[in-house]
Amino acid sequence: MLLDVREPAVFDGGHAVGAVNVPLYTSMEAPKDNFDKLRSAYFALFGLRVPVRNEDFAAQVLKRVGRKDVPLILQCQTGGTLETATERKIRAPRMPAPVYKEFGAASRSLMVRDARCRPRQQR
Numbered sequence: 872m873l874l875d876v877r878e879p880a881v882f883d884g885g886h887a888v889g890a891v892n893v894p895l896y897t898s899m900e901a902p903k904d905n906f907d908k909l910r911s912a913y914f915a916l917f918g919l920r921v922p923v924r925n926e927d928f929a930a931q932v933l934k935r936v937g938r939k940d941v942p943l944i945l946q947c948q949t950g951g952t953l954e955t956a957t958e959r960k961i962r963a964p965r966m967p968a969p970v971y972k973e974f975g976a977a978s979r980s981l982m983v984r985d986a987r988c989r990p991r992q993q994r
Contacts, residue, residue: 872889872891872936872941872942872943872944873887873889873890873891873943873944873946874890874891874893874932874935874936874943874944874945874946875887875890875891875892875893875946875947876892876893876894876895876945876946876947877892877894877946877947877948878894878896878897878898879892879894881948882894887946890946891935891936893925893928893931893932893935894925894928895924895925895928895947896922896923896924896925897922897923897925898920898921898922898923899911899920899921899922899923907921
């Protein structure tokens, strides 16, 4: 089964036939503290809403898929890789050396590791 983890508005704008949408992130409804207020103000400058991890992701996936043993192919907007920039022999633009050498190019589909929705561990 193809599981699309993009936001519903993006999914509705176009998706693969038969794909199921469960967003990994949702928009912050209301700031909970001063840090959230600051983040909201920053994102508002660019006309964006603050993304927050979908706390119900695992339950929503199970509800949409129906069983835990269904193999999933994960899809997001950008794609990514677990290979580090060093392994790919490239230099990531505008990133300090320790970052581009030690981490891959993260994407939402790579963050979904299992039904508990834990971020994938980097090598």
